[in-house]
Amino acid sequence: MPRLRAMTASFRQQAFHFLSAPSWLIPNIIAPFVITMVVLLMYQEVTGPAILYAVLGGGMMGMWGNTLYASGYSIQSERWWGTIEAVLVVPSSLIWIIAGRTIWNALIGVVNGLLVLVIAVVAFGVPMDIADPFMFIVSFLMTMFSLAALGLLFSSAFVLTRQAGVLTNGLEFPIYVASGCLFPIILLPGWAHPLSMSLAPTWGIDAIREAAGFSPEDSIWATVLGASPDAGFILLDLAMVALLAIVYIAVAVILFRVVEKQARLTGELGRV
């Protein structure tokens, strides 16, 4: 129960931080937004589902961009403000505090993703014909959950480094490329496929696209099986999203224990 209270309190604290300076939403969303606009302009001569493919990918990038930046900077900001030691010495384990923040960040990530979708629909007149609205929402929420878990995993690594901001900037494009947000991962070289498949967003965007009505030929399952699957794959995608999220959380729990101990041993936690 005290753990849940710590998580709820840190969720509220993160919400207040966000509401005190909502302009910070811009750095989180600008790259996905601009890239989606660029892709839509590149697709000008292409019509039909390819446009929706790009827009959904942009929404996914919006969610990921927010998770990455927020998890990187939530630790880094504590360092700048000189409050990180105070956070670490409270009786609650750091993972519960970070988890509360990460859940808030993932929620804002969904808002980011939806914002990219809405702007693309309004500005470019992209038709949003969703084949299965229920599964579309379920896929969106499951992906949000997996991104929160991935954010938790990254946060554990960011505790140890005073250069979380640099790592955050450096990880943005690699994940966009590896997760195949805007193109099928079959285009990537074979050695990169295991890396792509280890990312929950890869499966999440696959599920979102199928729920939107895309045929399986460009799906990740075509890469896995070597041929287009005959039946729907959305439940399998979501199972992979859930499985990977559980793995991320398990690894994050272990890493947070190691990192907390290491931070106390070296005494360098507050170095900016």
Added chain:
Amino acid sequence: MQFSRVFWSSAVIAKKALFSWLNPSLWLMQLFTMSLFQIAMFWYIAQYVNPGQSLDYIIVGNAMQSIAYVAVFAVTNITGEEKESGTLPAVLVTPANRFAMFVGKAMFQVLNSMATVAVAFFYAIVVFGLDFSSVDLLTLAVVIAVTCFATVGFGLMLSSMGFYLRTTMVLANIFLFMGLLFCGVNFPVSDLPEFLQPISYAIPMTYGTDAARMAVEGASLTDPAIMSLLGSELLVAAVAVLIGYAIMLAFERLARRKGTLEMF
């Protein structure tokens, strides 16, 4: 004499400050990965959208645009970082020439930008198969050097707003990626809606990417088109630096009057 001393010492201190904060191995990681993944992203997208078409346009555009991380993002944050470190008032109470000081601080980023583009072109040729057979190397080198100086100048204009804004990070992020949309990196500027095109021509990078494409196709420095592009790029950058300097002086006065110099 004092101008050049302030300029040089600011440049040296900025370089020392960067590496006292940033681990050199991380700096190298940034240098060698940023451009690779940016080019890869748009290379794959273009392959998916228009399979079979030449991708050289996109490769050169993104190789040039990769300097934005350094020349726009890092330079824009110069004043913001002074503010967050609590050193801005100390810097501003000195009698040193403001122009020499802030331009000097940005100079290391010009070298950093050149290294970034060099690495990006290496990937462009080796990894992405850019056709480099007709290139005029001297012209390309001059185009890269001019674009790096011009883009850093543009970054300085954005940085001057840090005297007034609570943070420059938001501005830096906006302009870091805006180049992808406005500067003819992935599609010609003429593909943009007409009312947006003037923005493209107010950013030096637009001229730099076009000039670099021409150099890769073999145009020489004496080509009137190249000379015109480089001239326009330098002119836009000079105007940006002058506007930035005027903004800096105005915002410094305003911040002193309102007592907001340290607010972030």
